Structures are given as structure tokens and as C-alpha cells.
Amino acid sequence: MIHSFTDLQSIQGKLAAGATSCAELTEYYLDRIHEGAHLNAFISLFAERARAQAVEIDGKQKKGTAGRLAGMIMAIKDNMVLDYGATTCGSHILEHFQSPYTATVLKKLAAEDAIFIGKTNMDEFAMGSSTENSAFGLVRNPLDNDRVPGGSSGGSAVAVAADFCTAALGSDTGGSIRQPASFCGVIGLKPTYGRVSRYGLVAFASSLDQIGPLTRSVDDAALLMNVLAGRDPGDSTSAAVDVPDFCADLDKPLKGLRIGIPQEYYGEGLDETVRQALQKTSEFLRDMQAIPVPVSLPHTEYSIATYYILANAEASANLARYDGAHYGARADAARSLEEMYVQTRSQAFGAEVKRRIMLGTYVLSSGYYEAYYAKAQQVRTRLRDDFDGAWQHCDLLLTPTCPTTAFRIGEKASDPLTMYLSDVYTVSVNLTGLPALSIPCGQDPQGLPIGAQLIGQPFAEGTLLRVAKQLQLHHAPTRQVLRLEER
Amino acid sequence: MSNHIEYEPVIGLEVHIQLSTVSKIFCGCRARFGSEANAQVCPVCLGLPGALPVLNRKAVDYAARLALATGCEINPRSVFARKNYFYPDLPKGYQISQFEQPFCENGMITVETASGGKRPVRIRRIHLEEDAGKSMHQEAYVGDDESLVDLNRCGVPLLELVTEPDLTAPEEAAAFLAYLRQLVRYLEICDGNMEEGSLRCDANISVRVRGTFGLGTKTELKNMNSFRHVERALAFEYERQCALLTAGQAVQQETLLWDANRNIATPMRSKEFAHDYRYFPEPDLLPVEIETNWIEAQRRDLPELPQAKKVRYQEAFFLPAYDAAVLTEDADVAHYYEQVADRVDDKKLASNWVMGEVLRACKERGEGVTDLKMTPALLADLLGMLTRSEINSGMAKQIFEQVLQTGKSPHDLVAEGGLSQIDDHDSLQSVIQTVLQAQQKDVSAYLQGNEKVLGFLMGLVMKATSGRANPRTVTSLLREELAQLKNRL
Ligand SMILES: [Zn+2]
Numbered sequence: 009m010i011h012s013f014t015d016l017q018s019i020q021g022k023l024a025a026g027a028t029s030c031a032e033l034t035e036y037y038l039d040r041i042h043e044g045a046h047l048n049a050f051i052s053l054f055a056e057r058a059r060a061q062a063v064e065i066d067g068k069q070k071k072g073t074a075g076r077l078a079g080m081i082m083a084i085k086d087n088m089v090l091d092y093g094a095t096t097c098g099s100h101i102l103e104h105f106q107s108p109y110t111a112t113v114l115k116k117l118a119a120e121d122a123i124f125i126g127k128t129n130m131d132e133f134a135m136g137s138s139t140e141n142s143a144f145g146l147v148r149n150p151l152d153n154d155r156v157p158g159g160s161s162g163g164s165a166v167a168v169a170a171d172f173c174t175a176a177l178g179s180d181t182g183g184s185i186r187q188p189a190s191f192c193g194v195i196g197l198k199p200t201y202g203r204v205s206r207y208g209l210v211a212f213a214s215s216l217d218q219i220g221p222l223t224r225s226v227d228d229a230a231l232l233m234n235v236l237a238g239r240d241p242g243d244s245t246s247a248a249v250d251v252p253d254f255c256a257d258l259d260k261p262l263k264g265l266r267i268g269i270p271q272e273y274y275g276e277g278l279d280e281t282v283r284q285a286l287q288k289t290s291e292f293l294r295d296m297q298a299i300p301v302p303v304s305l306p307h308t309e310y311s312i313a314t315y316y317i318l319a320n321a322e323a324s325a326n327l328a329r330y331d332g333a334h335y336g337a338r339a340d341a342a343r344s345l346e347e348m349y350v351q352t353r354s355q356a357f358g359a360e361v362k363r364r365i366m367l368g369t370y371v372l373s374s375g376y377y378e379a380y381y382a383k384a385q386q387v388r389t390r391l392r393d394d395f396d397g398a399w400q401h402c403d404l405l406l407t408p409t410c411p412t413t414a415f416r417i418g419e420k421a422s423d424p425l426t427m428y429l430s431d432v433y434t435v436s437v438n439l440t441g442l443p444a445l446s447i448p449c450g451q452d453p454q455g456l457p458i459g460a461q462l463i464g465q466p467f468a469e470g471t472l473l474r475v476a477k478q479l480q481l482h483h484a485p486t487r488q489v490l491r492l493e494e495r
Numbered sequence: 496m497s498n499h500i501e502y503e504p505v506i507g508l509e510v511h512i513q514l515s516t517v518s519k520i521f522c523g524c525r526a527r528f529g530s531e532a533n534a535q536v537c538p539v540c541l542g543l544p545g546a547l548p549v550l551n552r553k554a555v556d557y558a559a560r561l562a563l564a565t566g567c568e569i570n571p572r573s574v575f576a577r578k579n580y581f582y583p584d585l586p587k588g589y590q591i592s593q594f595e596q597p598f599c600e601n602g603m604i605t606v607e608t609a610s611g612g613k614r615p616v617r618i619r620r621i622h623l624e625e626d627a628g629k630s631m632h633q634e635a636y637v638g639d640d641e642s643l644v645d646l647n648r649c650g651v652p653l654l655e656l657v658t659e660p661d662l663t664a665p666e667e668a669a670a671f672l673a674y675l676r677q678l679v680r681y682l683e684i685c686d687g688n689m690e691e692g693s694l695r696c697d698a699n700i701s702v703r704v705r706g707t708f709g710l711g712t713k714t715e716l717k718n719m720n721s722f723r724h725v726e727r728a729l730a731f732e733y734e735r736q737c738a739l740l741t742a743g744q745a746v747q748q749e750t751l752l753w754d755a756n757r758n759i760a761t762p763m764r765s766k767e768f769a770h771d772y773r774y775f776p777e778p779d780l781l782p783v784e785i786e787t788n789w790i791e792a793q794r795r796d797l798p799e800l801p802q803a804k805k806v807r808y809q810e811a812f813f814l815p816a817y818d819a820a821v822l823t824e825d826a827d828v829a830h831y832y833e834q835v836a837d838r839v840d841d842k843k844l845a846s847n848w849v850m851g852e853v854l855r856a857c858k859e860r861g862e863g864v865t866d867l868k869m870t871p872a873l874l875a876d877l878l879g880m881l882t883r884s885e886i887n888s889g890m891a892k893q894i895f896e897q898v899l900q901t902g903k904s905p906h907d908l909v910a911e912g913g914l915s916q917i918d919d920h921d922s923l924q925s926v927i928q929t930v931l932q933a934q935q936k937d938v939s940a941y942l943q944g945n946e947k948v949l950g951f952l953m954g955l956v957m958k959a960t961s962g963r964a965n966p967r968t969v970t971s972l973l974r975e976e977l978a979q980l981k982n983r984l
């Protein structure tokens with residue numbers, strides 16, 4: 009019987025010592041996934057393929073030719089394409105869709121000998137904050153099965169928290185990595201827009217989407233960033249910016265680092281226990297000789313409206329290709345082209361996706377474009393100016409990731425607007441393209457994790473990881489859910 | 496053309512120019528056709544989930560050539576936009592085009608009309624976009640209730656050129672298109688084949704009382720696949736609008752489809768064009784940033800344009816306007832002509848031969864000038880022999896044909912004697928004697944041992960027989976004759 013590992017370094021130590029093998033690890037995780045099936049974290053599993061890969065990598069390990077990620081068993085959000093298995097995006101419309109090609113990030117990970125154990129459940133097309141919007145059933149929080157895991161990368165966050173894998177990939181359009189990381193008590197990093205290739209990530213909102221890691225350790229997040237980051241000629245929006253060694257400065261002291269506390273992120277609507285946890289986090293950082301400074305991001309109140317206009321506008325175009333003509337589901341009974349479109353899309357998209365397509369179509373329509381889309385783009389510029397102003401005074405920002413801890417299943421499902429408002433602290437980061445990381449910083453009286461969000465300057469993921477490392481070591485270690493009985 | 500002399504048409508054109516780049520505009524697939532349906536495709540041009548476009552810079556180079564050749568201002572920053580509509584030949588559900596910030600704007604093309612006048616036509620804008628696939632509804636192998644789609648054409652780069660409504664006659668529209676076709680071929684950015692869809696033209700037309708400046712209600716004409724059809728469709732629509740106005744009725748703003756079989760334009764169902772395209776900037780692509788230095792480099796690389804070339808042929812080669820027009824019609828022909836003209840003194844003779852024999856040969860053989868075995872250098876040799884009267888023009892034409900067949904040089908062909916030759920000794924001897932009598936000095940030089948003179952004398956005999964003498968016979972007879980003279984000394 010092997011024991012759970014918190015990070016890849018300890019796994020690789022045991023592999024090197026011959027105390028475990030990739031094959032053994034794979035069996036361990038497959039058993040865990042089976043045991044935790046009620047959480048519904050996965051849409052598909054690659055058990056046989058993973059076993060075969062494990063044997064192959066164990067062979068390489070003996071020869072000393074294994075890659076940097078040997079021993080890392082990963083779960084992948086089901087909106088990144090692989091040239092095997094299905095890529096569903098949590099939607100009936102892609103239920104049986106098989107991609108002929110593989111996403112750039114997955115090629116990079118596989119080249120370093122990461123093993124993909126399965127594809128994780130998600131809100132349909134990443135539209136949601138609770139993973140209640142999946143065509144393949146909702147996902148449960150492993151800490152309290154009546155609560156949501158957050159979303160849209162709920163399956164990936166659960167897989168990491170419940171020890172179904174060493175690490176997972178999520179995608180973050182308005183908080184979809186950070187918010188579930190916060191609700192499940194793990195680390196989630198949304199890199200700077202352009203830092204990681206989007207080639208092969210099924211688009212929700214192209215100018216906001218970014219792939220990032222979910223892990224139990226800061227070191228693993230840094231190591232994964234070393235592999236994931238970098239310019240991809242297949243993605244025109246990926247940045248030609250040098251990739252540093254994100255592991256190199258992790259232990260550098262925080263002395264003198266200026267930590268901005270944006271007052272707008274601590275106002276009305278913030279749960280009192282979350283506020284207190286953030287207060288303690290700020291005090292801890294001060295003890296580490298960092299310097300908290302109050303800053304202001306005055307346009308924050310417009311960020312939710314701006315986000316839902318721009319994200320849905322882009323989504324309405326990005327999802328137009330699911331029309332039944334070329335691939336994916338097609339309505340059988342249609343007797344004309346128009347009927348095929350209407351019936352296919354009416355039947356195979358879920359309610360939230362349809363709502364957003366309609367909103368996005370509306371804000372781009374002739375006569376409304378200026379009032380909504382064009383105005384939102386202007387606000388987006390103001391939000392950037394806000395952050396540029398803050399960077400005059402600080403090196404990074406500390407905020408709550410979410411106003412509350414994980415809410416109950418069904419609690420907000422019937423009220424989309426309340427659901428949208430829970431994204432208040434995460435969407436500005438996507439609108440401005442900045443990197444941000446969520447890390448556990450305490451728990452509420454029910455024992456539910458609270459997430460602190462660190463927001464960095466463009467391409468300063470390294471600074472976020474450095475601060476996160478100290479928090480993990482000395483402030484609030486990441487918890488692992490080892491007992492999987494229903495709770 | 497019309498009995499509605501009081502009305503004049505006001506015409507604008509929208510032309511789609513399919514660029515002849517090797518690969519498509521946003522992926523590496525081949526842009527030239529040739530393979531079976533749906534074989535020249537990849538995740539990007541198929542619009543598969545997760546695939547992203549990457550701009551082919553060659554398409555930008557091509558756009559810049561047309562921009563500069565039409566005097567457009569190239570925008571330092573142009574932006575791709577998504578044009579949203581559903582159709583099975585558009586796999587993404589949107590076409591990547593340019594909308595608010597096109598590649599270039601405010602150009603001008605001056606068209607020479609049939610009557611010899613000049614019509615300046617303002618170019619409103621030229622923008623880059625991707626082509627859609629092809630839907631097949633009526634092919635033999637398509638069932639009644641199904642359609643097939645070929646996506647090979649998806650993502651082939653297009654330029655869309657939009658003119659202001661500056662054309663005032665259907666013939667001018669045809670002349671504009673003819674010039675545009677010539678231009679894109681000169682620029683080597685498009686093969687200009689309208690029948691095959693490399694150039695596609697939509698037109699809008701309204702009419703107004705001649706001499707006034709207001710604009711009437713316009714209609715749009717689509718589905719014309721040749722210059723002739725554009726001209727006919729516009730003439731049809733002009734007559735139709737005039738008749739409506741004369742009868743006191745109003746013109747409806749609508750889109751009409753040209754039916755080439757019936758020679759009429761019929762309205763499209765209103766649903767087919769009632770689109771709200773919901774344009775917005777394409778988030779998957781960066782704006783196209785153009786630097787002034789780059790524009791200047793492109794400008795320097797621009798070939799001489801047909802109108803300038805035509806003027807130069809008249810001024811530098813003293814060619815008549817007609818010759819200049821014919822020779823510059825096609826860039827390859829013009830290049831051919833210039834290579835010949837470089838090698839011969841008589842530019843008009845070169846023009847006659849290129850316009851006559853060369854173009855006829857191309858037509859008969861279905862070849863381009865660059866494919867002919869009669870290269871410009873060989874033609875220049877032939878014309879040189881003709882100018883020096885070494886051959887007569889009848890023989891020149893025979894040699895021309897033989898060069899076309901064999902690719903051998905005119906000199907060799909004459910030397911080989913493959914032509915209708917003079918070989919009988921009597922007639923050749925009399926020619927030789929005539930030559931020798933006229934060249935007493937050279938003869939005595941030869942007799943004093945200057946053997947080189949033989950070649951010269953030989954040339955004179957050939958010239959005197961227009962090259963038709965059998966050179967071997969001439970050589971032997973000439974030697975005999977000179978030997979006899981030597982003996983007499
Ligand atoms: Zn392609």
C-alpha cells in the first residue's frame with residue numbers, strides 16, 4: 009500500500025529509490041477515482057492507456073531517460089483536445105466528438121512524461137461557477153458533498169483535492185481555475201494572457217481564456233509552468249516573452265515586497281470569515297517583512313457587467329460552429345437546413361449555454377453594439393488603467409478569491425445573476441490579462457477552505473509563486489482529502 | 496444602348512480577388528486546388544474545436560501590392576473581424592474578414608473607356624478575408640434531399656475591393672474589371688480567371704436624371720461570372736430601373752441574382768440577405784501592424800504597371816498606341832516583347848512579329864508565351880537575319896514555324912539546310928560569279944592567302960539567295976571558283 013504524495017518531488021524521490029513505480033501510482037490513483045466515483049469528477053478515464061504509459065515511463069526511469077514530469081499523473085479538463093478519447097466540453101453537442109489533433113499544452117506535458125489519467129467534468133463549455141451545468145451531471149465538493157466544488161474547472165479541482173491525481177489542468181476565463189481551487193482548498197494559477205498556448209483549448213471567450221495548473225503544492229505549480237509556458241507559433245496571441253525558471257526563486261525571502269490591498273475587494277458582500285482570513289494572511293505577510301499598502305481599483309464595480317458582455321459576445325461566435333453540419337450532435341428530425349440548426353442547438357446545448365449565446369448575440373446586434381460591446385471594451389481599458397495605477401505603489405495584490413466559501417448545490421442555480429456576482433473578485437484579472445493565483449489561507453467554521461488570491465503584474469507569475477510558497481510553508485498548508493466516504 | 500437617354504446609371508463594384516499564395520491565409524494547407532474534395536483541409540480551416548488561425552504574411556504582401564498599385568493608403572494598423580452567419584460551407588459559423596479598420600483605403604483606378612475617354616474610379620477600401628467552401632446542391636451524385644460541402648476552398652485568401660459609385664455605364668464596369676484583371680496578373684497576386692471564380696464581382700446600380708448629383712435607390716446584382724455578364728446584367732438592370740421611373744414607380748432596394756441562361760436578373764428571397772453580421776474584432780488574431788519602411792520596400796519592388804508600360808512603349812519604342820495596348824495587355828507578353836526589343840534595332844518589326852506570329856502561335860497551341868520554344872532570343876536572331884536580308888520574310892515565317900517545332904536556332908536551321916533550298920550548281924554558280932565580280936578587293940586578299948575572307952564571301956552569297964542556298968554546295972563551289980582564279984594567276 010502506497011501513501012499519498014503532496015508533490016512530484018517526493019514522488020520522484022521514491023521512484024529514484026525504487027520504492028514505488030509509475031505503474032503502482034497509476035493503480036493507486038485509479039483506485040482512488042473508483043472509490044470517489046460519487047464526486048463525478050471525471051467524464052472519461054484512460055485507465056488502460058495510462059497503465060501502458062506507466063510501464064513505458066518506468067522503463068525510461070531505469071535507463072535514466074525519463075522526462076521532467078515522470079511520475080506526475082494528471083487530470084485534464086475536458087475542454088482540451090487529445091487525439092484519443094472524446095473531448096466533450098461537458099456538452100451533449102460534443103458528446104462523441106473525437107479530435108484528430110492534440111492541444112499544444114498536452115503535447116508539451118506528454119513530452120515530459122506526464123501521464124493523463126482522464127478528462128475532468130466541467131460546466132458546459134466552461135460556462136458556470138459551480139460545475140452544476142455539465143451535461144454529464146454535477147460535481148460534488150469532496151469536503152462536503154452537498155456543496156459545489158466551484159467551477160467551471162470543478163472536476164479538475166476535485167481531482168486534485170481528493171488525490172485522484174498529482175495535478176490537473178484547468179482553464180480560466182473569469183475565475184474558472186481560481187474559484188474551484190478556493191472552494192476545494194488547492195492551489196490554482198491563471199497565467200498571464202498569452203503565457204500559455206491556447207491551441208487545442210476549446211474556446212469559450214478567446215480574449216480571456218487561459219490554461220493553468222491546479223496542484224497541491226506550489227513547487228508543482230512552478231514546475232508545471234516551466235513546461236506549459238512559452239510562445240506557440242500556432243497561437244497568434246501567445247506572447248514572445250522569455251520564460252524564466254519558475255522554480256528558481258521560490259524560496260527567496262519576501263522582505264520589502266509591496267503587497268497592495270485593493271479596498272474595493274474588501275467591501276460589501278464579502279463574508280466576514282473570509283475577510284478575517286485575509287486579514288490574518290496580510291498580517292502574516294507583514295511578519296515576513298513584506299509591506300502591505302492600501303491601493304484603489306476604482307472601476308471594479310463595472311467588471312462583472314463588462315465581463316459578461318465581452319465573454320458572451322465572443323462565446324456567441326465561438327459556439328456558432330456547433331451547428332450539426334460538420335461534427336458533433338445533429339438533430340435527426342430536421343427537414344431543412346434551418347431546422348437542422350435550430351433543432352440541433354436547441355436540443356444539444358444546456359440552458360446556461362443558450363442563455364449566454366443569446367446575451368452575446370444581443371450585445372453584438374446592430375443597434376446595440378455601441379451601447380454594450382463597444383462600451384464594455386472602453387471599460388476594459390479603464391480597468392487596465394486601474395491596475396497600471398496600482399502597480400505604481402505595489403508589486404502584487406492580495407484579495408479574497410471569492411466572497412464566500414463553497415455554497416450549497418442548488419443554492420444559486422436558479423438565479424443566474426447571483427451566480428454571476430460570485431465572480432466579482434476574479435473577472436478583472438481576465439479582462440486585464442494579468443496572472444493570478446488562488447491559495448488556501450484558512451477555513452470557515454464548517455471547515456470549508458478559504459482562498460486568498462494573489463494578482464501579479466504581467467508575466468510576474470514567479471512573484472506570485474514565491475509568495476504562495478511562504479504561505480503554504482508557514483501559514484495555511486494545503487489539505488488533502490484522504491477519506492472518500494460520502495460526507 | 497438605351498432609349499432612356501434622360502437617365503444615367505450610377506454603378507459601384509465589389510470585387511473579390513482570390514490570391515494565388517501557395518498556402519491558405521490562416522493555416523498551412525495548400526491554397527491551389529487540384530486534390531479531391533475535402534482533402535486540402537486541417538483543424539484550422541475545418542474550424543475544429545480548439546484550432547486557431549495564424550496569419551500568412553504572404554497574403555499581406557499581396558494585399559500591399561494591390562494597395563500600392565491602386566494608390567490606396569495602407570493603414571498602419573488594420574484589424575481582423577468576425578462576420579457571423581450560419582452556412583454549411585462556413586465551418587466556424589463566422590468568416591474572418593476586416594470591417595472597421597480595413598487594410599487600405601482611398602485609392603483610385605483610372606479606366607480607359609472604349610470611346611478613348613478616361614474614367615477615374617475611386618477605391619473606397621480593400622480588405623483581407625478568408626474564402627468559404629463550396630456547397631453542391633445540383634451535382635449528379637447529390638440526392639434530392641441532401642447537399643454536399645467541399646471545404647478545400649475554406650481559408651483561401653481573398654481581397655475584397657470596394658469602389659465608390661463612380662462608373663457611369665455598364666461598359667465602363669466591364670472595362671474596370673478588365674483593367675483590374677490585368678493589374679492583378681501584372682502584380683502576380685491572382686490568376687484573374689473570372690469563370691473559375693478567381694475574380695468575383697457584385698455590382699450595385701442606381702439611376703438618376705442625367706446632369707443631377709443625387710443618388711437614387713440602388714439595387715445589388717450578384718451571380719455574374721464573366722465581364723460580359725456583368726455588363727449585360729447592369730444593362731438589364733439599368734433598363735429595368737429606367738422603365739420603373741418612367742412609369743412613375745419606385746425602385747425597391749433589393750438584391751438580384753443574374754440568370755445568365757435567361758438573361759434576366761431576379762430578386763433573391765428577402766431572407767437570403769437579411770443578415771445582421773454582428774461584426775466584432777477577431778480576438779484570435781493580433782492587429783496587422785504595417786511599418787512605413789516596409790511599405791516603401793514593397794513600393795520599390797512593385798513591377799511597372801500596365802498603364803505606365805503602355806506609355807513607355809509609345810515614347811521609348813515609338814510604337815503606335817494600338818501596338819502598345821496589345822503588347823501590354825498581358826504581363827508575360829510585354830516581358831517577351833521587351834526581351835526581343837532589347838536585341839533588335841527595329842522595335843516596330845519586333846512588335847509586328849510578337850503581335851502577329853507569336854500571339855497567333857500561343858493561341859493555336861494553347862500555350863503561354865513563356866512556354867513557346869521560340870524564345871525571345873531566338874526570335875531576335877531570326878529578326879536580325881531578316882533585317883540583314885540574309886533571309887526573306889517568307890523564309891523567316893518558315894523558320895519561325897520550325898523553331899516552334901524544334902527549338903533549334905534559326906542559324907542552325909539555315910545551316911542544316913532544312914529549308915527549301917537552292918542547290919543546283921548552275922544558278923548558284925551565277926550568283927557566286929556576280930558576288931566575286933563585285934568584291935574584287937576581297938578576292939585578291941583571298942588569293943594572297945587571307946583565308947578568312949572565304950567566310951565573308953560565303954555570307955554574301957547566302958544573303959544574295961536570301962539564305963536559301965545550300966551552304967555546303969556554296970562552300971565547295973566557292974572554293975572551286977577561287978581555285979580556278981588562283982590557277983589563272
Ligand atoms: Zn487548413
